[in-house]
Amino acid sequence: MAHGPAKGIGRWLFTTNHKDIGTMYLWFSFAMFLMGGFFAMVIRAELFQPGMQIVKPEFFNQMTTMHGLVMVFGAIMPAFVGLANWMIPLQIGAPDMALPRMNNLSFWILPFAFTLLTATFFMEGGAPNFGWTFYAPLSTTYAPPTVNYFIFGVHLMGASSIMGSINIIATVLNMRAPGMTLMKMPMFVWTWLITAFLLIAVMPVLAGAVTMMLMDINFGTSFFNAAGGGDPVLFQHVFWFFGHPEVYIIILPAFGVISHIIPTFSRKPLFGYSSMVYATASIAFLSFIVWAHHMFLVGMPIGGELYFMYATMLIAVPTAAKVFNWISTMFRGSLTFETPMLYAVAFVILFTIGGFTGIMLAIAPADVQYHDTYFVVAHFHYVMVAGAIFSSTAAVYYWLPKWTGKMYNETMGKVQFWISFIGFNITFFPQHFIGLAGMPRRYSDYALQFSDWNMISSIGAFTYGAAQLLFLFNVVRTIRSGTPVSEPKTWEGAEGLEWTLPTPVPYHTFSTPPTIK
Amino acid sequence: MSTEGSYYVPESSKLPVFAATGLGLIALGAGSWVQGQSPWVFLAGALVLAFTLYAWFALVIKENIAGMNSDQLKRSYVWGMGWFIFSEAMFFAVFFGSLYYIRALVLPWLGGEATENELLWAGFEPTWPLMVTPDQAANGDAAQFLGPEQNMSFPGWDKILHWLPLWNTIILLSSSVTVHIAHTGIKNNDRKKFNLWLGITVFLGIIFLILQAEEYIEAYNHMGLTLSSGIYGTTFFMLTGFHGAHVTFGTIMLFVQWVRGLKGHFNDKDQFGFEAASWYWHFVDVVWVGLFLFVYILA
Amino acid sequence: MLRRAKMLFALLFAPVIALAISGGAVAEEAKRWATNMPRGVTSVSNSIYDIHMLVFWIVTATGVLVFAVMFYSMYAHRKSRGAVAANFHENTTAEIVWTAVPAVILILLCIPATTTMLDVYDTSEAEIDIKVTGLQWKWQYEYLGEDIKFLSELTTPESEIYNRAPKGQYYHEEVSEPLVIPVNTKVRFLITGNDVIHSWWVPDFGVKRDAIPGFVNDAAATVTKPGVYRGQCTELCGKGHAFMPIVVNVLEKEEYKTWLAEKKVEQAAIRELTNKTFTMDELMEKGEVAYNRSCAGCHQVNGQGIPGIFPSLVGQGIAVGPVEAHIDIIVNGQAGTAMQAFGDQLSELDQAAIITYERNAWGNDVGDITQPIDVYNWKKGK
Ligand code: HEA
Ligand code: HEA
Ligand code: CUA
Ligand SMILES: [Cu+2]
16 A cells, blocks of 8 residues: 555556546646647638638548547546546545546546547548537538547547546545535535536437437438438437536536635635535536527527527526636735636636627527627637636646646746737637628638638637647646645645645555544 | 545556457447448457456455455445446436437427428328338338338237237336345345345346347338338337347346355345346336337327 | 737737738728628618627626726735735625626526517518528529529639639629529528538528428528628538538519519520430530539549549449439439439539530540430439
8 A cells, every 4th residue: 555656657557546547637638638739720720811721621620520529528528537536535535536446447448539539530531520519410421431430439438437427426425534524525526526427417418429320320220310200400409418518517627626726826715615516516407408509590499499598598697606706705815826826817707708708699599690600619719728728727737736746937837828818819809700700610711801810810829829838848847857845735825635745745645534624 | 424444445457458448449340340341359349348347347356355345435336336327327318308309399390390391291291100201201112211011019908918018018027026036135144035036037137138139020020110210210229229238238247146146245244246236227127117108108 | 027928919910910901992901800790681680780789798897897806806905015815705695696686687688689589580471482402512592483493502713712813802702693582572591401401691681590401490581771692601511611602682672573584584494405405515515514513522523532432433333334323323312422412403404414524524435425305304204
């Protein structure tokens, strides 16, 4: 028990240690982020000017699809699972995850899944080209033959996520240190517990959707074919029953991270802890009953349209509570703005903007004009890049000194933040404009009146992309030669069990559980 | 909530990577197999996975017998199995939900209710079971999807004794009872009772599968009911097929527990392996009741 | 820090803006830098615009309030200004207020949203029914009850798309034949798809609706101002998704009547051609044009297709096999693949010409000729 990590590659392949697994998840997700980001760069380079410059339309579609898939399933979800692996046991005073071997299995499935997915680029017919939402029948009857690998790849990811979530639920419900009641759990743990429930509920639904595709493609069924009595829109219902909760799966752990960083740098406890918990739970609940707001134009009966519009707008209420609580936490605190805090503040601002456009999209009649334009693209990059990516970047800066016992370079961190922040806004703010002015999404080429904003957006994207390389550099530099830190609390205002441990955190922690007052 | 004393964190293990490799090969192999290439990669993956799982369970059992599993870890297994079953329930929910959506909404729409769909499918009448597909209604025999000649629904009281699904229901429901009797047996440390009734359960499971296969053969050979006979065939085979796959899986699980029972692995305090399998079995049973109602009876 | 960032910003922007402003007139400029949706020319598009602006201002106001508080704390409660942290962390009244206020705002917002939605869905009492079918990658318009049916596809030449020629004013938004409708008349669009899902969008009408294969959706517009309106396909539908624009020509009622009459005569004339006999050269010439327009999108101009997705037509398969199979696949398509049925899309002449062309171009020297009447008879025989 008391020994350190094994040596060599075996340490990583065979490990059962939550910290090792967390680290692997984080590196994997960053690698995927670079790959997905590279695809985005291809998209933005092609859209730099009207006309086809560097890729063919069919390849462009593959880029868009793979960008979405890789970012959502490869970058963001594993990033938060990595953080969960690292932090949940530390924050609840557990020696490890509840089922350590299964934990390693859930990680190692991912490299296989994504190798399979990216290998399709080199196969006949090319990679998936039907959008990350893979609507039938474009993804069934009209798909390239590689769609079968895509389907089984999705099954793998689903299996990985379900095992990961079961592990998290078992850990949180079963491994808390004595005295840590549910309502004393740190916010990050709470958000992850709820996220894990969401995952278990919806990953099988995604598996069901791809299974139906598989049958329609290879075995003659007619789920999504009206000729046999099916309906292409059925696919969309099933997909979005997964897909909408999925976007909250992406954002809830981010809320958790922010709920730690803001109090730390405000030197003041989180405002409204219990209302935060209830808000998270209600967001999760509501996320199951709003899915068809992605489908306002498929020709649902008017009653359905109105119901989904009202239900969607309701989500703003608990989310608003969260935003107000963060701001009240800052109010009359004693604020400093180290890099994690900069990211957290930017998160609150930009996520709120993204939420606002979300509310606009939820207005069904207005969505007639917004739907499938760059306005939607702008919306979801505000919530996903400025939401999920900013918060996981913040989390890495925040906990890196704790993990490694070395402090990152603050100046470089701040520079990296400002380039990211500005680059991000130059990229995605103009996309609201081109969307409203009428440019549909997933377009490899566009009419002349959209040229200027597109060019600006592309310039922003390259800037933002460059900042990510700087982030990589800063992290690697910290690990190799950062300034050593040793006090348990690397941040003055930090509270919680993880900050009672020595810095850097030992390989095994809490072998005997701490007692919570 | 928490432990007493220290917690057993397993040593590093080769099993997870092997299992992942197996799964990876299965996915790759299945992808090429459905495209008409040879199934060897798939089979190799399945083999790797099967061996790994065997070793894995053997290890867990060994650890358990060696007394390394704390109560806390056992609780984790309970949670794990419980939520795994929940995820399976969600998987079935997709297919039940689709069946509902198609029957209640899509077919009437295709038939022109509140839509202008007769422009495309002139003459289509929504019915359930759907014997004439929209394609067939509009294009006659040139259609790609031809409806079935017969369906599996309730044939009327006079033929009820020849109606397989009813027998299957009876078999599966009784197997739930027998597995419960086995459970009470082991709770009282009555090994004999346990072995007997669990054996009967496995047997019932196998009978169910045989009858189900019989039903499929009948459908394909005599009723013109196939996967491609429109949405009725689609939903019928997908729901019963996945259920059948789960029964197979459950039967194997129970069989393994039975063998373990014969070896004397269980006693009144420790029978989690068996319990997990029996929960799964009850779940599969409940799904069948849903199937019986929504696929076979309510037409 | 901030200063440096601002400089970077300026450096990045200066060339872009300079470049952009230097070319083009000011009016043109306004459109190029458009930041908002058009008001449009139907009452529905107007109410959509109004509700869009309404929510926009509501969220902007909310944003200003929320961010004001936030920026105030960031300024006033900085540690470097000596701020000492308070220790409050709960206030039930505040929680209730900030749950209730957004809830009320949203409920109020639902009222205009609902009425507008009812307008969007109101397709009753239309005077003209037009069936709009999305195909990979073009639109087909059919005037129900009028015996008029035609295709509308992108005419921007490859050379402009691949930057070998300067781009025209309506680059990417010009079609072979626009949809024509009369002004001040309620027109109902019956929208469906032939292969995959497309979506028919004309921003100025406030009409966007998915074109779903096997289902007919409807939408209606009463346009109040004659003119040419442009729109696009807004549902990913394959590689030509960005290349299937929509152009609608809205005419005065009288002009529309004239157009309708002329169009009928024209379509009858095309049907006449079915009975004529053509020479090989005529067919090859027409066939090349028609092939490049309708088929080259998939099978490529050189007939080689794209391996794995679109089969090659050169020296193999149906294109050099018996002619019956060839006619059949073009008339009826291949169910369950991207190869669509062209029987109803193209005139018999075009189909005959394409078949003749495919069998005799690219070194496929089969040598036979297919006449329009052969195609016609094939269709009748089915
Ligand atoms: C992290 C992911 C994430 C999050 C958190 C959200 C949050 C929200 N989203 Fe978004 N959304 C996506 C990711 C996300 N979305 C993605 C990926 C797509 C596109 C998928 C695709 O098609 O590819 C999408 C698309 C999408 C659509 C479909 C658009 C279309 O295709 O036509 C809609 C429509 O209703 C919508 C709505 C909302 C709403 C109402 C919220 C709400 O949860 C937002 C709530 C937050 C706030 C409102 C801000 C804070 C509140 C206050 C400060 C209080 C005061 C506010 C008011 C009184 C208004 N989203
Ligand atoms: C969380 C998920 C996530 C994240 C982080 C991002 C990040 C980015 N996304 Fe995207 N995006 C999606 C999720 C995400 N996206 C989804 C779901 C879609 C919809 C897909 C669909 O329609 O199916 C989409 C679609 C989408 C589109 C629309 C495509 C289309 O409709 O055709 C665009 C266009 O601008 C875009 C751009 C970007 C950019 C510039 C970034 C940047 O933030 C990326 C920055 C990162 C890097 C650049 C990597 C680091 C640097 C390098 C690897 C070195 C190379 C660097 C240079 C050359 C400078 N994304
Ligand atoms: Cu048609 Cu996009
Ligand atoms: Cu959503």
